[in-house]
Amino acid sequence: MNLIIALLPFICIFVLLFVFKQTSLRSGLLSYIVTLLIILVYPSYHITVESTLHASFKGFLISFVAAYVLFFGILFFHLINNTGGIRAIASFLSEVTTDQILQVILLVIGLSPLLESTSGFGIAFMIVAPILIALGFSPMKAASIGLVSLLAVPWGALSTGTVIGAQIGGIPLQELGTGTAIISIPVFIYFLLIAVYLAGGKDAIKYRWKEILLLSVIFSISIFLFNAFVSVELAGVLSSLVTSSIGLLVIKIKNSSSLKMINETVIETSVSENNGTNLNIIKVMSPYLILTLLIFISRLIPSIKKFLESHFVIELPSFSFSLALLYSPGFWLFITCLYTIFIFKISKSIIWSSLKISIKQWVPFVISTTAFVAISQLMTTANMTFAIANAAGLIFGSMFIFVSPFIGGIGGFLTGSNTGSNAMFTQLQVETAKKTGLPLNLIASIQNTSSSHSTMASPSRIMLGASLCGIESEENRLLKKMSIIVLGAILLIIILSVGFLVFDFWF
Template identity: 45%
Template sequence: MIETFLSFLPLFSILSLLFLFKKSSIFTGMFTLILTALLAHSPFFHKSTTALLHPMVKTSFTTFMILYILFFGILLFYLMEKAGAIKKIASFISLSTNDRIYQVLILSLGLSPLIESVSGFGLAIIVIAPILLALGFNGIQAALLSLISLCAIPWGTLALGTIIGAELSNVDLDMLGVGSALMSFPLYIYFAILVCTIAAGKREVLKRLPEIIFVSLVLSSSILLCNKYISVELAGLFGSLITIIVVFTLIKIRNKTPDISSTEKLTFIKNISPYLLLTFVLLTSRMIPSFKENLNNTFNIKRENYDFELPLLYSPGFFLILSCIFATILFKLSIPNILDSLKLSVQKCFPVILTTFLFIFIAEIMATSGMIHILSNFAAYSFGAYFIYLSPFIGAVGGFLTGSNTASNTMFIKLQTQTAAEIGSTPLLAACTQNVSSSMIIMINPSRVTLSTSVCKVEKHENIIQKKMIFIVAGTLSVLALEIFLFSLCV
């Protein structure tokens, strides 16, 4: 019994420091890391100091893989922002139609997922919230719409959190991607109806419900097909681009397209071309077997002792580097702009990487010392077959507290999958539930809400927005719980 109590202490430390004492993620990670190491070294777990060296090295390798993708994803965003490309893309999309339903579908289910898929960490809010305000939405509407638009986070930063989740849980990445996409189908319908209701009201939504559902299915189907037949990393980027194209097609069919000159169209293509290049090179590397094999076997860092492999030229990080170089040349960015973009990327990246390292290290120590195994046994004994219904709420806690699918998966995905195995459930279902619930609940993370209210200049109404988002998140968790129930009936 004492081992179970001590095993729970690291999780209790994380929850209490973040939620009750409002400490930063870095402080929480450092404090909990020290606590976890001391517990592992205690007579109850019998781990020597040298035994902790293995999880530390393994954590370092995993963190480097994250850094390789994350830094260049953020850098691409800042390079394009310095060039004015992001504003021009947003302006073109927002001015392409006066129809509020189409406007919000393009921005919330198209542009926002596009930016999150490449850069992540809430940067899409900074882009679409000002556009919504310029289109005549009030501050509260703009804040809510920008938060709900963070709906493609399982594939944010080229599916970084999903990749780490698959690696830590020993679940096949393609299966985790496909499972997460299937689980997201009803959620995208839910989010599409929500954003359109906020934008245009219930009556307009009821009139055009089939059209709204169709667009949500385009996004979810595109993401699913890309996960299944192309690559998990490309799914969010591919799905958002397809959605933008489809909505533009619907606008044209309904004859609601303002006069847009050929020059403006070419300018739009130029501004979005770094994303198009990224999509093309990723697609090529995943679809041509010989090219894929050569990239995988060239500059491949392998450490079998730590179950680590990073093919530098096959990783999304390499293609992000190419896109960054392309953007720099295309927009003729000056040296000061490049240096400033690098500086901003380091500032944005450093706390995220440090926090991720700390949480992964904590999880690795807990796994090595047997704490995860003890907790999974306890959860299996306490909840039995009903544990799987608790799974979405565990993922939600991780997403809410950390604001990162990568960090949340690091904390909880091993516990989820091991407990699922203990109770005779499917570890893949637990991993998908963790991945999706963690991602979708990030839209209510305090830092995201604060960012949205700040950009929309409605800081005084932050509590109102937080309460509204709580109801939205409650609906999200209810949908996930219903999905699990229906799955259990089919098995």
């Protein structure tokens, strides 16, 4: 009975999302209320009101770490978009080659990871899918390929979800980021293969297998190296820039007839329909480069890093919470927003409209994420997580390695958010790892990887995709297709994770 009661918050979330078709916001809040009722009424999990308030407020503090970054990430996107910058980048990528398969490869492994890494929130899909339709793909293909392009979710919004996972699981951020990158390597190759298959079938894979292999391997190696030796927060941005650059170079070499067009595009480039002026592609990319440079400097120069980590720090020892406001990627996104406003001479009206829409998108995220994290904290404080982990340990033992990816996958599928999934399940995964003797950082990395890559099949993402591409009547078909694709990714994660465990090949 105790186990069933302990599982009720998760059951409640599932039922609200899928049976009653509620939003993540409502599901999170209602499930939080259910959790409160359990710990206040059920004797085995009863805790004091003071402990309840403490755990709930700690949930808010943990969520604020992600919210601080995400707000400026969303604002940055809208500022760039309202200046015509996104259209300029899209125009540039679509003009460098007339080969649709190469265009898909550049979008999936280049532009989409860049947009997702800086802005998060699935914004990359909202840009890539319309571009694909403009390039001549059917709405169903555009929606499917656009969703598959969300392969950089672990590093979305400068890795906010991964940061949350590291904090909740007590795993060093660098270890979690690097572990996620290692486990994701075959998944990156798989997703790019799927994207090309969706675009042109088996023949497209046969014809472009060299480019697929080259760029997916470059992206994989880059994201591993940047996580391990530079910065987890910057890994997605840097990897996408490296991969995009090499992809463009490959196109130049293979398609010399388009070399003149590419050079002219780089030097002159793309037209902004929004303000009626020509936007130089270097100018458009400069905010991304500035953001990368600023965070790079803040992480790699010891004196600057020490200063940023020790000034303007929010510290609440009683909650084991500390946030260096200047060291956080959120601060550098704020500076980048100011730079973007200045360099593009953005009007007050556009700034105001960008702020309004950013707040409208940001507030539900903060509330729902806080609810999910608070549920996790309350369950841990009331020993509900311990009860579930203990039962899982007894039932599965070391075989839990087969179950862990499905738990992460369910979290990503349910919430449509790596942050939300990590908030719900990281503590459970880590506690179960302790019970079964499995490596904590391996299980935490499995959770982070599987939950991130499952978000592309989330009902909320599918609904958005069907609506954006005008295929509402085919929403179920799209959900089925993406669910099968994600299941393939989960199986790859299981195979790789079991291999690491069997051969004792894990750092």
